[in-house]
Amino acid sequence: MFAEERQRLVAERVAEAGRVSVTELAERFSVTTETVRRDLASLETAGVLRRVHGGAVPAERASTAEASLSERQVQNLAEKRRMAEAAAALIVSSRAGSILLDAGSSTEAVADCLLSHPDGAPELVVMTNALPIADKLAAVPGLAVHLLGGRIRPVTRAAVGQAAIDAVERHRPDLAFIGANGVHADFGLSTPDPEEAAVKAAFVRCARRAVVLADHTKFAVEALVQFGRLDAIDTLVTDRAPEGELAAALDDAGVEVMAP
Template sequence: MYAEERQQAMATQVSAQGRRSVADLAQDYGVTTETVRRDLSVLERLGLVRRVHGGAVPASGLTSLEVTLGERGRAQTEEKRAIARAALDLLPPAGASVLLDAGSTTARLAAVLPEGHALTVYTHAVPLLTRLVSNPALAVHVLPGRVRQTTRAAVGPDTVAALADLRVDVAFVGANGVSLAHGLSTPDPEEAATKRALVSSARRVVALADASKIGVDAMVRFAGLDDVDTLVTDSSVDPAQRRALTEAGLEVVVG
């Protein structure tokens, strides 16, 4: 692969995933970390990416590109499994209620919910339903709304209104970006409105986000860090970013 082809591929990958580390890019393209840093410097001068500690994010730092649920499901799969397992320790007691947001990481949590732990579960995510209803310990409720093709999740006024009437014990939410300055964010305004209502409907909020989302700002903010009790991420999270989030008052759990 020529340098120009590699750099174009890197720019596309950073745009699609929101953040890529130098180490991951070096492994993906079979080059040294020094080569990746030079490539990222070229891309930054061209205005295609923005260099950050340990990697790169989309040029504006505010990514509006929204990948499909299937594409997200194929990214960071092992990390998302680890996050889901760690999130099990944050489940409320048997008999309590939870709310599961749409997303590839929350889908993995839905798949590992224990069959001996009775819960009332609300969700607006169509892909989670098969996994949830197959668990005999769960009483599953589906929220109304228009289902978006990209995320296969119900959104819109009906979804927001239904969430306003709920008060669940714990909400597990996903995000496209988590940062000190912008909080939790997502590219789509309707998704953001639904997530905002979801956060407001819970006594405790747990965010599930792999390390590639940390330090990233998507276009629409739906929650501040002070709206979230716990962030569960994976072991590749940058230590400096984890420390900064902790110092901001957010509990960070590493799966």
């Protein structure tokens, strides 16, 4: 196999998997690890990928990279809908009376599932730091919606800062649904912005049960700021069951994985 063809296949594998290791690629193409590293160096120079310790990730996956809410709302729609329905089912099965909804496209999909809150069902208290979610749910019968205050970040339309953290810490909700930009075996849960990370960490601390929603593209990703170790959460709702090192780390941490 010529180097150009192998590098094209390497680029396709990185785009598909989100992260690949040097060892995996060497075995896949029956070449030495030194050959793989040269291929990765060439592809990084061409702007196709970015090398990280032990392998490579897509070029756009820098630790501070963050898509806008409007961009994320049109990505992986079917997967997010399945994840949201599974997450919303936890509200019923756990008989939760109060929930926290983090800002983000996956948690907003959970909010969409609450739009048809049945008449006669017990009132559900919904707390959120997300302007779009509060606006969407404010007029739904049977939902008592509380918007957490703070400075609004334009990219996610989320309230952040000490005011939001203080508001969260005065409560003990039954469930918290939290988004993440990265879910990593060693680094845990992460997001690019320090202020959003602080609010997410407060969500994890204060809820009786912390549920993270993250599709498979977030696996093995380390965004800039950690907001929790894997053993700080109870459940991961995703679209594809993790494998390898991440699967083992989640199991060791006692995290329930739901992949509808």
